[in-house]
Amino acid sequence: MKYPEIDKYAELDSLIHRFDPRAKIITFTLLIFSFVFIEDIRIAFVSLLFSFFILLVSRIPFGFIFNRMKPGLIFVMPFLIVMPFALDGNVLYSYNGISISYDGLYYGSLVVIRAATSIMLTLIMLGTTKMDTTMKSLHSLKVPSPFVQTLMFSYRYIFVFIDEFLSMWTSMKAKGFKVKANKHSLSIIGNIVGMILVRSYERAERVYHSMASKGYTGESRTIVKFKMQTADYGLAAILIGTVLIFIIYGMSLS
Protein backbone atom coordinates (compact mmCIF):
# COMPACT_ATOMS: atom_id res chain seq x y z
CA MET A 1 0.00 0.00 0.00
CA LYS A 2 1.29 3.46 -0.93
CA TYR A 3 0.77 5.71 2.05
CA PRO A 4 1.11 9.49 1.77
CA GLU A 5 4.07 9.47 4.14
CA ILE A 6 5.58 12.91 4.40
CA ASP A 7 8.57 11.58 6.37
CA LYS A 8 9.48 8.78 3.96
CA TYR A 9 13.01 10.16 3.50
CA ALA A 10 13.53 11.29 7.10
CA GLU A 11 16.10 8.53 7.62
CA LEU A 12 18.54 10.00 5.06
CA ASP A 13 21.64 11.76 6.29
CA SER A 14 22.23 15.39 5.36
CA LEU A 15 23.00 18.73 6.95
CA ILE A 16 19.27 19.48 7.07
CA HIS A 17 18.43 16.04 8.49
CA ARG A 18 20.96 16.48 11.29
CA PHE A 19 19.73 19.99 12.11
CA ASP A 20 18.09 20.15 15.56
CA PRO A 21 14.35 19.73 14.86
CA ARG A 22 13.31 22.64 17.11
CA ALA A 23 15.80 25.01 15.49
CA LYS A 24 14.67 23.68 12.11
CA ILE A 25 11.02 24.49 12.82
CA ILE A 26 11.86 28.01 14.03
CA THR A 27 14.30 28.93 11.24
CA PHE A 28 12.20 27.41 8.45
CA THR A 29 9.10 29.18 9.76
CA LEU A 30 11.04 32.46 9.74
CA LEU A 31 12.26 31.75 6.20
CA ILE A 32 8.73 30.96 5.01
CA PHE A 33 7.24 34.09 6.58
CA SER A 34 9.95 36.36 5.22
CA PHE A 35 9.64 34.83 1.73
CA VAL A 36 5.85 35.11 1.48
CA PHE A 37 6.01 38.85 2.16
CA ILE A 38 8.55 39.56 -0.61
CA GLU A 39 7.14 42.24 -2.94
CA ASP A 40 9.77 42.15 -5.68
CA ILE A 41 9.51 39.29 -8.16
CA ARG A 42 13.29 39.12 -8.69
CA ILE A 43 13.92 38.65 -4.97
CA ALA A 44 11.04 36.15 -4.84
CA PHE A 45 12.73 34.22 -7.63
CA VAL A 46 16.03 34.24 -5.73
CA SER A 47 14.18 32.95 -2.65
CA LEU A 48 12.78 30.10 -4.79
CA LEU A 49 16.31 29.29 -5.97
CA PHE A 50 17.50 29.41 -2.36
CA SER A 51 14.76 26.93 -1.35
CA PHE A 52 15.80 24.72 -4.23
CA PHE A 53 19.38 24.89 -2.96
CA ILE A 54 18.20 23.73 0.48
CA LEU A 55 16.35 20.88 -1.26
CA LEU A 56 19.60 19.90 -2.99
CA VAL A 57 21.44 19.93 0.34
CA SER A 58 18.70 17.83 1.99
CA ARG A 59 19.18 15.07 -0.62
CA ILE A 60 15.44 14.34 -0.70
CA PRO A 61 14.52 13.12 -4.22
CA PHE A 62 13.10 15.99 -6.32
CA GLY A 63 10.22 13.84 -7.59
CA PHE A 64 9.05 13.23 -4.01
CA ILE A 65 8.90 16.98 -3.24
CA PHE A 66 7.50 18.07 -6.62
CA ASN A 67 4.72 15.46 -6.48
CA ARG A 68 3.66 16.78 -3.11
CA MET A 69 3.90 20.40 -4.28
CA LYS A 70 1.38 19.78 -7.06
CA PRO A 71 -1.88 20.01 -5.05
CA GLY A 72 -0.80 23.32 -3.51
CA LEU A 73 0.30 24.75 -6.84
CA ILE A 74 -2.94 23.68 -8.54
CA PHE A 75 -4.71 25.65 -5.82
CA VAL A 76 -2.79 28.90 -6.54
CA MET A 77 -2.56 28.50 -10.34
CA PRO A 78 -5.93 30.24 -10.89
CA PHE A 79 -4.28 33.46 -9.61
CA LEU A 80 -1.83 33.35 -12.51
CA ILE A 81 -4.64 32.70 -14.97
CA VAL A 82 -7.20 35.19 -13.63
CA MET A 83 -5.06 38.12 -12.43
CA PRO A 84 -3.61 39.16 -15.84
CA PHE A 85 -7.19 39.64 -17.06
CA ALA A 86 -8.66 41.06 -13.89
CA LEU A 87 -6.02 43.58 -12.76
CA ASP A 88 -5.74 47.04 -14.34
CA GLY A 89 -2.32 48.37 -15.33
CA ASN A 90 0.07 48.46 -18.30
CA VAL A 91 -1.56 46.52 -21.12
CA LEU A 92 0.65 43.82 -22.58
CA TYR A 93 -1.76 42.49 -25.15
CA SER A 94 -5.32 43.30 -26.10
CA TYR A 95 -7.83 41.50 -28.31
CA ASN A 96 -11.51 42.38 -28.78
CA GLY A 97 -11.68 44.32 -25.53
CA ILE A 98 -10.01 41.56 -23.50
CA SER A 99 -6.64 42.74 -22.28
CA ILE A 100 -3.78 41.12 -20.44
CA SER A 101 -2.11 43.49 -18.02
CA TYR A 102 1.56 43.50 -17.10
CA ASP A 103 0.71 44.19 -13.44
CA GLY A 104 -1.70 41.25 -13.32
CA LEU A 105 0.91 38.92 -14.79
CA TYR A 106 3.50 40.30 -12.36
CA TYR A 107 1.37 39.78 -9.25
CA GLY A 108 -0.01 36.44 -10.47
CA SER A 109 3.54 35.16 -10.98
CA LEU A 110 4.58 36.58 -7.61
CA VAL A 111 1.77 34.68 -5.84
CA VAL A 112 2.74 31.42 -7.56
CA ILE A 113 6.48 31.85 -6.82
CA ARG A 114 5.81 32.72 -3.18
CA ALA A 115 3.51 29.70 -2.84
CA ALA A 116 6.02 27.36 -4.50
CA THR A 117 8.79 28.62 -2.21
CA SER A 118 6.79 28.24 0.99
CA ILE A 119 5.37 24.82 0.06
CA MET A 120 8.85 23.58 -0.87
CA LEU A 121 10.36 24.79 2.40
CA THR A 122 7.50 23.30 4.43
CA LEU A 123 7.93 19.96 2.69
CA ILE A 124 11.70 20.00 3.28
CA MET A 125 11.15 20.87 6.93
CA LEU A 126 8.63 18.03 7.43
CA GLY A 127 10.38 15.63 5.09
CA THR A 128 13.76 15.73 6.84
CA THR A 129 12.37 14.96 10.31
CA LYS A 130 10.37 11.95 11.43
CA MET A 131 6.81 12.96 12.16
CA ASP A 132 6.96 11.92 15.81
CA THR A 133 10.10 14.04 16.27
CA THR A 134 8.33 17.01 14.65
CA MET A 135 5.44 16.55 17.11
CA LYS A 136 7.83 16.32 20.06
CA SER A 137 9.63 19.44 18.85
CA LEU A 138 6.33 21.34 18.69
CA HIS A 139 5.58 20.07 22.19
CA SER A 140 8.95 21.25 23.51
CA LEU A 141 8.50 24.60 21.73
CA LYS A 142 5.42 25.03 23.95
CA VAL A 143 2.95 24.92 21.07
CA PRO A 144 -0.45 24.45 22.79
CA SER A 145 -0.98 20.80 23.67
CA PRO A 146 -4.48 20.42 22.09
CA PHE A 147 -3.00 21.60 18.77
CA VAL A 148 -0.06 19.15 18.91
CA GLN A 149 -2.29 16.27 20.00
CA THR A 150 -4.79 16.98 17.22
CA LEU A 151 -1.97 17.00 14.68
CA MET A 152 -0.48 13.83 16.11
CA PHE A 153 -3.72 11.84 16.13
CA SER A 154 -4.67 13.12 12.66
CA TYR A 155 -1.36 11.93 11.26
CA ARG A 156 -1.62 8.58 13.07
CA TYR A 157 -5.17 7.83 11.91
CA ILE A 158 -4.86 9.02 8.30
CA PHE A 159 -3.31 5.64 7.55
CA VAL A 160 -6.02 3.72 9.38
CA PHE A 161 -8.70 5.61 7.44
CA ILE A 162 -6.93 4.97 4.15
CA ASP A 163 -6.90 1.25 4.97
CA GLU A 164 -10.58 1.36 5.89
CA PHE A 165 -11.50 3.28 2.77
CA LEU A 166 -9.54 0.91 0.54
CA SER A 167 -11.07 -2.19 2.09
CA MET A 168 -14.57 -0.72 1.52
CA TRP A 169 -13.60 0.25 -2.01
CA THR A 170 -12.27 -3.25 -2.74
CA SER A 171 -15.42 -4.82 -1.39
CA MET A 172 -17.54 -2.51 -3.59
CA LYS A 173 -15.48 -3.37 -6.64
CA ALA A 174 -15.82 -7.06 -5.76
CA LYS A 175 -19.57 -6.55 -5.99
CA GLY A 176 -19.25 -5.05 -9.47
CA PHE A 177 -19.28 -1.31 -8.68
CA LYS A 178 -17.73 0.96 -11.30
CA VAL A 179 -17.33 4.71 -10.93
CA LYS A 180 -19.34 6.53 -13.57
CA ALA A 181 -20.25 10.17 -13.96
CA ASN A 182 -23.82 9.72 -12.81
CA LYS A 183 -26.07 10.29 -9.82
CA HIS A 184 -25.87 6.68 -8.66
CA SER A 185 -22.06 6.70 -8.41
CA LEU A 186 -22.14 10.01 -6.57
CA SER A 187 -24.66 8.72 -4.06
CA ILE A 188 -22.60 5.54 -3.48
CA ILE A 189 -19.43 7.61 -2.91
CA GLY A 190 -21.43 9.85 -0.58
CA ASN A 191 -22.46 6.74 1.35
CA ILE A 192 -18.83 5.64 1.68
CA VAL A 193 -17.79 9.05 3.02
CA GLY A 194 -20.71 8.94 5.48
CA MET A 195 -19.71 5.45 6.55
CA ILE A 196 -16.13 6.56 7.18
CA LEU A 197 -17.43 9.43 9.32
CA VAL A 198 -19.57 7.06 11.38
CA ARG A 199 -16.69 4.62 11.75
CA SER A 200 -14.30 7.37 12.75
CA TYR A 201 -16.75 8.53 15.41
CA GLU A 202 -16.96 5.01 16.82
CA ARG A 203 -13.21 4.57 16.60
CA ALA A 204 -12.64 7.87 18.40
CA GLU A 205 -14.70 6.54 21.29
CA ARG A 206 -12.73 3.30 21.44
CA VAL A 207 -9.40 5.15 21.22
CA TYR A 208 -10.51 7.41 24.05
CA HIS A 209 -11.39 4.38 26.19
CA SER A 210 -7.99 2.92 25.51
CA MET A 211 -6.30 6.23 26.40
CA ALA A 212 -8.32 6.59 29.58
CA SER A 213 -7.30 3.03 30.47
CA LYS A 214 -3.72 4.23 30.40
CA GLY A 215 -4.35 7.17 32.66
CA TYR A 216 -4.92 9.90 30.05
CA THR A 217 -6.47 13.00 31.56
CA GLY A 218 -6.03 15.44 28.69
CA GLU A 219 -2.38 16.27 29.20
CA SER A 220 0.23 15.13 26.72
CA ARG A 221 3.28 13.69 28.43
CA THR A 222 6.22 12.72 26.33
CA ILE A 223 9.96 12.15 26.64
CA VAL A 224 11.91 14.76 24.72
CA LYS A 225 15.65 14.34 24.30
CA PHE A 226 16.95 17.16 22.14
CA LYS A 227 20.24 18.94 22.58
CA MET A 228 21.48 21.86 20.48
CA GLN A 229 25.04 21.33 19.19
CA THR A 230 27.46 23.98 17.92
CA ALA A 231 26.63 22.99 14.33
CA ASP A 232 22.93 23.60 15.03
CA TYR A 233 23.66 27.11 16.31
CA GLY A 234 25.84 27.74 13.25
CA LEU A 235 23.23 26.59 10.74
CA ALA A 236 20.47 28.47 12.58
CA ALA A 237 22.62 31.64 12.45
CA ILE A 238 23.23 31.20 8.70
CA LEU A 239 19.52 30.71 7.96
CA ILE A 240 18.44 33.63 10.16
CA GLY A 241 21.18 35.72 8.50
CA THR A 242 19.66 34.77 5.13
CA VAL A 243 16.24 35.88 6.35
CA LEU A 244 17.71 39.25 7.41
CA ILE A 245 19.53 39.72 4.08
CA PHE A 246 16.29 39.10 2.16
CA ILE A 247 14.36 41.52 4.40
CA ILE A 248 17.00 44.27 4.27
CA TYR A 249 17.51 43.94 0.52
CA GLY A 250 13.74 43.94 -0.02
CA MET A 251 13.38 47.10 2.09
CA SER A 252 16.21 48.84 0.20
CA LEU A 253 14.37 48.27 -3.08
CA SER A 254 11.04 49.62 -1.92
Added chain:
Amino acid sequence: MKTAISITDLNYSYPDGTKALDNVNIEIEQGEKIVIMGPNGAGKTTLFLHLNGVIRAEQDNVKIFGNNIGSMKTEDRIREVGVVFAEPDDQLFMSTVYDDIAFGPLNMGLSEEEVDRRVKKALATVGLEGFEDKVPHHMSFGQKKKAALAAVLSMEPRVLVLDEPTANLDPKSRADLIRVINDLNKNHGITTVIAMHDINALSELADRVYVLNRSIVAEGPTRDIFSDHVLVKENNLDAPDIFKFFKILKCFGGDCDQTPMSIDESVKELTQAIEALEGKMSLHIHESTHEMVNDVISSYRH
Protein backbone atom coordinates in the same frame (compact mmCIF):
# COMPACT_ATOMS: atom_id res chain seq x y z
CA MET B 1 -5.15 -16.22 48.83
CA LYS B 2 -6.26 -12.65 48.21
CA THR B 3 -9.33 -11.71 46.24
CA ALA B 4 -8.16 -9.82 43.17
CA ILE B 5 -11.51 -8.81 41.70
CA SER B 6 -14.80 -8.62 43.48
CA ILE B 7 -17.91 -7.46 41.64
CA THR B 8 -21.24 -7.47 43.42
CA ASP B 9 -24.61 -6.74 41.83
CA LEU B 10 -23.20 -4.66 39.01
CA ASN B 11 -25.81 -3.10 36.74
CA TYR B 12 -25.24 -0.91 33.71
CA SER B 13 -27.53 0.49 31.02
CA TYR B 14 -26.49 2.27 27.84
CA PRO B 15 -27.69 5.88 27.46
CA ASP B 16 -30.58 4.65 25.27
CA GLY B 17 -31.81 2.51 28.19
CA THR B 18 -30.66 -0.88 26.88
CA LYS B 19 -29.48 -3.02 29.75
CA ALA B 20 -25.87 -4.08 29.18
CA LEU B 21 -25.10 -5.68 32.56
CA ASP B 22 -27.69 -7.10 34.90
CA ASN B 23 -26.75 -8.02 38.47
CA VAL B 24 -23.29 -9.26 37.60
CA ASN B 25 -21.41 -11.01 40.41
CA ILE B 26 -17.82 -12.08 39.94
CA GLU B 27 -15.15 -13.14 42.41
CA ILE B 28 -11.61 -13.81 41.18
CA GLU B 29 -8.64 -14.86 43.30
CA GLN B 30 -5.15 -13.47 42.85
CA GLY B 31 -3.17 -15.47 40.27
CA GLU B 32 -6.22 -17.12 38.70
CA LYS B 33 -6.72 -17.49 34.95
CA ILE B 34 -10.29 -16.63 34.09
CA VAL B 35 -12.03 -16.72 30.74
CA ILE B 36 -15.28 -14.89 30.20
CA MET B 37 -17.36 -16.28 27.37
CA GLY B 38 -20.65 -15.24 25.93
CA PRO B 39 -22.41 -14.30 22.71
CA ASN B 40 -21.64 -11.10 20.79
CA GLY B 41 -23.13 -8.11 22.59
CA ALA B 42 -23.18 -9.95 25.93
CA GLY B 43 -21.56 -7.00 27.71
CA LYS B 44 -17.97 -8.26 27.93
CA THR B 45 -16.31 -5.01 26.82
CA THR B 46 -18.64 -2.96 29.06
CA LEU B 47 -17.68 -5.19 31.98
CA PHE B 48 -13.99 -4.66 31.22
CA LEU B 49 -14.42 -0.89 31.15
CA HIS B 50 -15.81 -1.18 34.67
CA LEU B 51 -12.83 -3.27 35.76
CA ASN B 52 -10.32 -0.46 35.21
CA GLY B 53 -12.64 2.36 36.20
CA VAL B 54 -13.12 3.94 32.74
CA ILE B 55 -16.82 3.44 33.39
CA ARG B 56 -17.51 4.16 37.03
CA ALA B 57 -20.05 1.99 38.77
CA GLU B 58 -22.81 3.91 40.54
CA GLN B 59 -22.33 2.02 43.78
CA ASP B 60 -18.98 0.89 45.10
CA ASN B 61 -19.46 -2.56 43.68
CA VAL B 62 -16.24 -3.10 41.71
CA LYS B 63 -13.35 -3.78 44.04
CA ILE B 64 -9.78 -4.56 43.04
CA PHE B 65 -7.70 -6.06 45.84
CA GLY B 66 -10.31 -4.76 48.26
CA ASN B 67 -10.29 -1.16 47.03
CA ASN B 68 -13.10 0.49 45.15
CA ILE B 69 -11.75 1.14 41.64
CA GLY B 70 -14.04 4.13 41.09
CA SER B 71 -12.54 6.15 43.92
CA MET B 72 -8.89 5.36 43.14
CA LYS B 73 -6.53 7.97 41.75
CA THR B 74 -5.78 7.58 38.03
CA GLU B 75 -2.15 6.55 38.64
CA ASP B 76 -3.25 3.91 41.13
CA ARG B 77 -6.03 2.37 39.10
CA ILE B 78 -3.85 1.89 36.01
CA ARG B 79 -1.25 0.26 38.26
CA GLU B 80 -3.84 -2.31 39.36
CA VAL B 81 -5.70 -3.22 36.17
CA GLY B 82 -4.48 -3.11 32.58
CA VAL B 83 -6.95 -3.70 29.76
CA VAL B 84 -5.87 -4.83 26.30
CA PHE B 85 -8.75 -4.21 23.89
CA ALA B 86 -9.52 -6.27 20.81
CA GLU B 87 -8.52 -3.85 18.06
CA PRO B 88 -4.82 -2.91 18.20
CA ASP B 89 -5.21 0.19 16.01
CA ASP B 90 -7.42 1.70 18.71
CA GLN B 91 -4.68 1.25 21.28
CA LEU B 92 -1.61 2.31 19.34
CA PHE B 93 -2.50 5.97 19.05
CA MET B 94 0.96 7.51 19.31
CA SER B 95 3.39 8.00 16.45
CA THR B 96 5.89 5.30 17.44
CA VAL B 97 5.80 2.02 19.35
CA TYR B 98 8.10 3.50 22.01
CA ASP B 99 5.76 6.42 22.67
CA ASP B 100 2.77 4.11 22.86
CA ILE B 101 4.41 1.84 25.41
CA ALA B 102 5.74 4.83 27.38
CA PHE B 103 2.29 6.47 27.45
CA GLY B 104 0.94 4.63 30.53
CA PRO B 105 4.14 4.83 32.63
CA LEU B 106 4.46 8.58 31.84
CA ASN B 107 0.90 9.11 33.07
CA MET B 108 1.87 7.28 36.25
CA GLY B 109 4.41 10.04 36.83
CA LEU B 110 7.47 7.76 36.65
CA SER B 111 10.96 9.06 35.94
CA GLU B 112 12.30 8.94 32.37
CA GLU B 113 14.84 6.24 33.31
CA GLU B 114 12.14 4.05 34.82
CA VAL B 115 9.86 4.62 31.80
CA ASP B 116 12.71 3.63 29.49
CA ARG B 117 13.41 0.50 31.52
CA ARG B 118 9.76 -0.51 31.47
CA VAL B 119 9.40 0.07 27.72
CA LYS B 120 12.42 -2.14 27.01
CA LYS B 121 11.22 -4.83 29.42
CA ALA B 122 7.69 -4.85 27.96
CA LEU B 123 9.04 -5.10 24.40
CA ALA B 124 11.30 -7.99 25.42
CA THR B 125 8.39 -9.78 27.12
CA VAL B 126 6.30 -9.78 23.93
CA GLY B 127 9.31 -10.46 21.69
CA LEU B 128 9.38 -7.11 19.90
CA GLU B 129 12.91 -5.96 20.75
CA GLY B 130 14.15 -3.32 18.31
CA PHE B 131 10.65 -2.11 17.43
CA GLU B 132 10.97 1.13 19.45
CA ASP B 133 11.00 3.48 16.47
CA LYS B 134 8.55 1.55 14.30
CA VAL B 135 5.36 3.29 13.27
CA PRO B 136 2.14 1.27 13.67
CA HIS B 137 1.15 1.45 9.99
CA HIS B 138 4.33 -0.42 9.05
CA MET B 139 3.57 -3.34 11.34
CA SER B 140 1.63 -6.57 10.76
CA PHE B 141 -1.60 -7.22 12.67
CA GLY B 142 0.16 -9.77 14.90
CA GLN B 143 2.96 -7.31 15.73
CA LYS B 144 0.43 -4.58 16.48
CA LYS B 145 -1.44 -6.94 18.78
CA LYS B 146 1.81 -7.70 20.65
CA ALA B 147 2.68 -3.99 20.82
CA ALA B 148 -0.78 -3.24 22.26
CA LEU B 149 -0.13 -5.86 24.96
CA ALA B 150 3.31 -4.36 25.67
CA ALA B 151 1.70 -0.91 26.01
CA VAL B 152 -0.34 -2.31 28.91
CA LEU B 153 2.42 -4.50 30.41
CA SER B 154 4.62 -1.42 30.81
CA MET B 155 2.22 -0.22 33.52
CA GLU B 156 3.03 -3.52 35.32
CA PRO B 157 -0.58 -4.12 36.39
CA ARG B 158 -1.46 -6.81 38.90
CA VAL B 159 -4.55 -7.77 36.89
CA LEU B 160 -4.37 -8.14 33.11
CA VAL B 161 -7.63 -8.03 31.19
CA LEU B 162 -7.62 -9.05 27.54
CA ASP B 163 -10.46 -8.74 25.05
CA GLU B 164 -10.19 -11.32 22.24
CA PRO B 165 -6.39 -11.63 22.39
CA THR B 166 -6.19 -14.44 19.81
CA ALA B 167 -8.76 -13.13 17.28
CA ASN B 168 -7.53 -12.81 13.67
CA LEU B 169 -4.02 -14.01 14.46
CA ASP B 170 -2.10 -16.54 12.40
CA PRO B 171 -1.40 -19.82 14.28
CA LYS B 172 2.22 -18.88 15.10
CA SER B 173 1.30 -15.43 16.47
CA ARG B 174 -1.60 -17.00 18.36
CA ALA B 175 0.71 -19.57 19.97
CA ASP B 176 3.25 -16.83 20.82
CA LEU B 177 0.60 -14.71 22.49
CA ILE B 178 -0.83 -17.61 24.51
CA ARG B 179 2.72 -18.41 25.68
CA VAL B 180 3.30 -14.79 26.77
CA ILE B 181 -0.01 -14.63 28.66
CA ASN B 182 0.66 -17.93 30.42
CA ASP B 183 4.19 -16.86 31.31
CA LEU B 184 2.87 -13.65 32.85
CA ASN B 185 0.36 -15.61 34.87
CA LYS B 186 2.66 -18.42 35.96
CA ASN B 187 5.96 -16.65 36.50
CA HIS B 188 4.88 -13.12 37.39
CA GLY B 189 1.72 -13.92 39.35
CA ILE B 190 -0.47 -11.70 37.18
CA THR B 191 -4.18 -12.47 37.40
CA THR B 192 -5.55 -12.79 33.86
CA VAL B 193 -9.13 -12.20 32.77
CA ILE B 194 -9.77 -12.96 29.13
CA ALA B 195 -12.84 -12.62 26.93
CA MET B 196 -12.70 -14.85 23.90
CA HIS B 197 -14.49 -17.07 21.44
CA ASP B 198 -11.38 -19.13 20.66
CA ILE B 199 -12.61 -22.31 22.38
CA ASN B 200 -9.62 -24.37 21.32
CA ALA B 201 -7.30 -22.08 23.35
CA LEU B 202 -9.53 -22.34 26.42
CA SER B 203 -7.83 -25.14 28.28
CA GLU B 204 -4.51 -23.27 28.10
CA LEU B 205 -5.91 -19.93 29.25
CA ALA B 206 -8.61 -20.80 31.77
CA ASP B 207 -8.70 -22.24 35.25
CA ARG B 208 -12.33 -21.24 35.42
CA VAL B 209 -14.93 -19.92 33.00
CA TYR B 210 -17.69 -17.38 33.49
CA VAL B 211 -20.51 -17.38 30.95
CA LEU B 212 -21.79 -13.84 30.60
CA ASN B 213 -25.00 -12.98 28.80
CA ARG B 214 -25.81 -9.61 30.37
CA SER B 215 -25.82 -11.45 33.68
CA ILE B 216 -23.59 -14.31 34.79
CA VAL B 217 -25.33 -17.39 33.44
CA ALA B 218 -22.85 -19.97 34.67
CA GLU B 219 -19.49 -20.29 36.35
CA GLY B 220 -17.15 -23.21 36.88
CA PRO B 221 -14.24 -25.30 35.57
CA THR B 222 -14.11 -25.46 31.76
CA ARG B 223 -15.04 -29.14 31.60
CA ASP B 224 -18.19 -28.64 33.68
CA ILE B 225 -19.28 -25.71 31.55
CA PHE B 226 -18.87 -27.54 28.24
CA SER B 227 -20.46 -30.72 29.51
CA ASP B 228 -23.71 -28.76 29.81
CA HIS B 229 -24.69 -28.72 26.14
CA VAL B 230 -27.93 -26.84 26.80
CA LEU B 231 -25.97 -24.00 28.39
CA VAL B 232 -23.48 -24.06 25.52
CA LYS B 233 -26.20 -23.85 22.88
CA GLU B 234 -28.32 -21.25 24.63
CA ASN B 235 -25.37 -18.88 24.85
CA ASN B 236 -24.18 -19.27 21.25
CA LEU B 237 -21.07 -21.12 22.41
CA ASP B 238 -19.38 -24.24 21.18
CA ALA B 239 -17.29 -26.94 22.84
CA PRO B 240 -13.67 -27.58 21.78
CA ASP B 241 -13.39 -30.03 18.88
CA ILE B 242 -11.24 -32.43 20.91
CA PHE B 243 -13.86 -32.48 23.69
CA LYS B 244 -16.60 -33.37 21.19
CA PHE B 245 -14.40 -35.99 19.56
CA PHE B 246 -13.84 -37.81 22.86
CA LYS B 247 -17.58 -37.66 23.57
CA ILE B 248 -18.07 -39.46 20.23
CA LEU B 249 -15.23 -41.88 21.00
CA LYS B 250 -17.11 -42.83 24.14
CA CYS B 251 -20.07 -43.96 21.99
CA PHE B 252 -17.69 -46.44 20.32
CA GLY B 253 -16.54 -47.74 23.68
CA GLY B 254 -13.40 -45.59 24.02
CA ASP B 255 -14.05 -44.31 27.52
CA CYS B 256 -11.66 -42.07 29.44
CA ASP B 257 -11.88 -40.92 33.07
CA GLN B 258 -12.34 -37.31 32.07
CA THR B 259 -13.24 -35.88 28.68
CA PRO B 260 -10.11 -34.03 27.56
CA MET B 261 -10.24 -30.35 26.67
CA SER B 262 -6.98 -30.17 24.71
CA ILE B 263 -4.58 -32.27 22.66
CA ASP B 264 -2.15 -32.49 25.59
CA GLU B 265 -4.90 -33.66 27.91
CA SER B 266 -6.13 -36.16 25.37
CA VAL B 267 -2.70 -37.83 25.21
CA LYS B 268 -2.66 -38.12 28.97
CA GLU B 269 -6.22 -39.39 29.31
CA LEU B 270 -5.93 -41.85 26.44
CA THR B 271 -2.65 -43.26 27.77
CA GLN B 272 -4.18 -43.71 31.22
CA ALA B 273 -7.31 -45.35 29.80
CA ILE B 274 -5.37 -47.77 27.59
CA GLU B 275 -2.94 -48.63 30.37
CA ALA B 276 -5.90 -49.40 32.66
CA LEU B 277 -7.14 -51.81 30.00
CA GLU B 278 -3.73 -53.57 29.93
CA GLY B 279 -2.48 -51.90 26.78
CA LYS B 280 -5.44 -52.43 24.50
CA MET B 281 -8.54 -50.36 23.88
CA SER B 282 -11.14 -51.92 21.65
CA LEU B 283 -13.66 -49.85 19.80
CA HIS B 284 -16.89 -51.40 18.57
CA ILE B 285 -20.20 -50.59 16.99
CA HIS B 286 -23.32 -51.91 18.59
CA GLU B 287 -27.02 -51.34 17.96
CA SER B 288 -27.31 -47.95 19.58
CA THR B 289 -23.85 -46.54 18.65
CA HIS B 290 -25.04 -44.47 15.70
CA GLU B 291 -27.95 -43.14 17.68
CA MET B 292 -25.62 -42.12 20.51
CA VAL B 293 -23.19 -40.47 18.08
CA ASN B 294 -26.04 -38.53 16.48
CA ASP B 295 -27.22 -37.43 19.91
CA VAL B 296 -23.75 -36.08 20.79
CA ILE B 297 -23.41 -34.27 17.47
CA SER B 298 -26.89 -32.76 17.57
CA SER B 299 -26.55 -31.71 21.21
CA TYR B 300 -23.72 -29.32 20.28
CA ARG B 301 -24.94 -28.33 16.81
CA HIS B 302 -26.46 -24.85 16.41
